[in-house]
Amino acid sequence: MRTFLIAGNWKMNAGPTDAAKLAKEMVAKWEGKTFKSEALLCPPFISIPAVQAAFKGTAFQTGAQNVSNQDNGAYTGEISTSMLKDAGCTYAIIGHSERREYFVENDELIAQKTKKTIDDGLKAILCVGELLEERKSGKQEEVVKKQVNAVLNHLGKDVSDQFVIAYEPVWAIGTGETASPEQAQEMHKFIRSLVENSWGKASADKVRILYGGSMKPDNAKELLSMPDVDGGLIGGASLKADSYSEILDTAESI
Numbered sequence: 001m002r003t004f005l006i007a008g009n010w011k012m013n014a015g016p017t018d019a020a021k022l023a024k025e026m027v028a029k030w031e032g033k034t035f036k037s038e039a040l041l042c043p044p045f046i047s048i049p050a051v052q053a054a055f056k057g058t059a060f061q062t063g064a065q066n067v068s069n070q071d072n073g074a075y076t077g078e079i080s081t082s083m084l085k086d087a088g089c090t091y092a093i094i095g096h097s098e099r100r101e102y103f104v105e106n107d108e109l110i111a112q113k114t115k116k117t118i119d120d121g122l123k124a125i126l127c128v129g130e131l132l133e134e135r136k137s138g139k140q141e142e143v144v145k146k147q148v149n150a151v152l153n154h155l156g157k158d159v160s161d162q163f164v165i166a167y168e169p170v171w172a173i174g175t176g177e178t179a180s181p182e183q184a185q186e187m188h189k190f191i192r193s194l195v196e197n198s199w200g201k202a203s204a205d206k207v208r209i210l211y212g213g214s215m216k217p218d219n220a221k222e223l224l225s226m227p228d229v230d231g232g233l234i235g236g237a238s239l240k241a242d243s244y245s246e247i248l249d250t251a252e253s254i
Ligand code: 13P
Pocket: 009, 096, 168, 172, 173, 174, 175, 176, 212, 213, 214, 215, 233, 234, 235, 236, 237
């Protein structure tokens, strides 16, 4: 039985002041209540301490949206795994499609970042997903297989306890368009089969596969009810305490 992971990716939104306010609103929504799911919010780097402070003593976790593949030293503008751990992060999102597209991150760099994150004791959320043209031409599995296998091959060993995959079809990110529950299930099952090929069935059954791409309170139930959908990586709807909490509540009800 896999635990749902309801992860919010705030992208380049919410500086320390707004982030603290939003985090406090989320905590207030759950005051006096517990949840079985894991609740994770990933603010911009500069807002991590403010969010971490607001989450102190609660079950909410803080994560990062990116991380360096290097230890430390002369890498201007980068943030290391040890800094994230020091700041209280438990997860790092890696290889988001926006980083692949706008910051030219390739499979090799993404594989290095994933390995570094896991070796250094954090959990990695690896993002994969196809472009609209790729889906239209029926290449979605081929594209996702290449993205997933690049990382699995680089990791080498079974790290299923620290490894999460987020399937985010690029055509569904921020567009209001969502993969149908059937499309999501088909791809998630395929991704799990790729993990099984590398690490065997028991480990593949442990790895959580999140859906990302316009997940909202009104479509969360049908997506999260699919057998291989183990949570969400939520952009826009995680920027409001109401909608994020509603999605978390939906996960709790399944
Ligand atoms: P939206 O939920 O805004 O479509 O963003 C999804 C996403 O990119 C999460 O990482």
